[in-house]
Amino acid sequence: MRVANPGDRVLSFAKTMVSFVGTVTDFAVLAPQPAEFGALGAGWANNGWLLPVRWERLLKPVRPASELRQLAPLLPSRYSPIQSANGKGNQKMYLAEISVAVFDLLVKLGNRIEKIDGDLPVAPSAAIFTEAIDDREAERIRNDDSLSITERKQSILARRGQGRFRSNVEILERRCRVTGLTNESLLIASHIKPWRFCVSSVERLDGHNGLLLAPHVDRLFDRGFISFEDDGKILVSSRLVADDIRCLGLEAALANRGGTFTTKHAQFLEFHRAMIYLRSYG
């Protein structure tokens, strides 16, 4: 899932049929498994990758098993999502790469593409999903009798980098590590391990789980386009294109290096580098 880039084309193959063709609209984000939505907060194990895709319906759904004569020669001998012997799916795979030839054949057999009407008029962004996850988590906290009223209030405020979380961050950080910005009206108190994945109000309010960042740097960090090494070095994902860095006026700033992080910061940074940062693949 994490290898996919916006603009990549995908096919949905379920119940023996290819019925949908899609376009990846954003990078994959860590998210709770849909079935476990209510149990958020139990740690990494319940999380998976959510890939935003805009789907369109094939007018004539295709059964690969019925098209083996044309299809089989195009399938790879290893790691094929469709078994070339019988056209059945490979149950071990969730998302697998196929060749352009296979994609084009299946879409052609599907006749033509019909847009799906629905409530989502735009390409789904990662933000639309993470907001929904955050909303559910906020609702859970609001009803969590094991927390004091103040803990609940401060935990909710922390979602937007406000309240006690922000003051805790401000004790440790004074300025944006990337741009040097100090204006409090502009700085954002950003979670290193995102708010929605914090497993306790302690983690949500921990000043070591935060950075003060300029708004555009906050966005890059939140979306995984940048991260930090424990020694303060800024990691810039190869998936952030040079033109965007130039538009954002960050060419020089991203070469900066803030101070070394404490070991308490480091445990949160490890999560960010592993689960949020958009590494390079291939």
Add this chain to the structure above:
Amino acid sequence: MRVANPGDRVLSFAKTMVSFVGTVTDFAVLAPQPAEFGALGAGWANNGWLLPVRWERLLKPVRPASELRQLAPLLPSRYSPIQSANGKGNQKMYLAEISVAVFDLLVKLGNRIEKIDGDLPVAPSAAIFTEAIDDREAERIRNDDSLSITERKQSILARRGQGRFRSNVEILERRCRVTGLTNESLLIASHIKPWRFCVSSVERLDGHNGLLLAPHVDRLFDRGFISFEDDGKILVSSRLVADDIRCLGLEAALANRGGTFTTKHAQFLEFHRAMIYLRSYG
């Protein structure tokens, strides 16, 4: 209220006593009158200026009427918030300028300053109030039977610049007018007339009430540090200091000029320039 700057000192004078001394922590923001919180949506008339202040309590509250001998010579002859003849308040004024000498005298008479414990551990920011206003407005929309389920859903998504509002903006705007950024993962669909002041779901979802902005530009626009003339010229508030512009890497970009706005944009821009943009005073 709008003349106040972060760092300005203020005194609270109520019921004949000066009991609190405060520090302005952010620029004033437009907000519904507290008594009318529930009636949001009736237009400008119900709105007023909210000035974020961190208050401290005077150990010995001061009654100006009892300190006239020292106080009267320091008070101005016109526009004084305290009447020099009798030490009573001037009921026509809500927030008035006083001299440093008057301030220092009253704080000295108040003996010393005691911090107020409370739920707000940090300097209150404008954002903490606008989020609270937004939360109430979202709750109101969620329960508004006069709107269809889809209108409610899309109105709520519009708060974060998502859903139909975003697609409506994307029809009209292709890139950040200030930086030229085109990356959809980074661009924010920002309301010109803020979401919380829109009086209908039509206004909330109107593509002409939106701009696609880079995150730092969105923040400057949202907080009133910049605005736009109808002809596309960028207005930069004198209250945004040059050092911040430099840190944000926007020195060159703020001299840019996007295309002229349509008359439909212009009606929303008028609101932004009048009610959000931080004009210069004095």
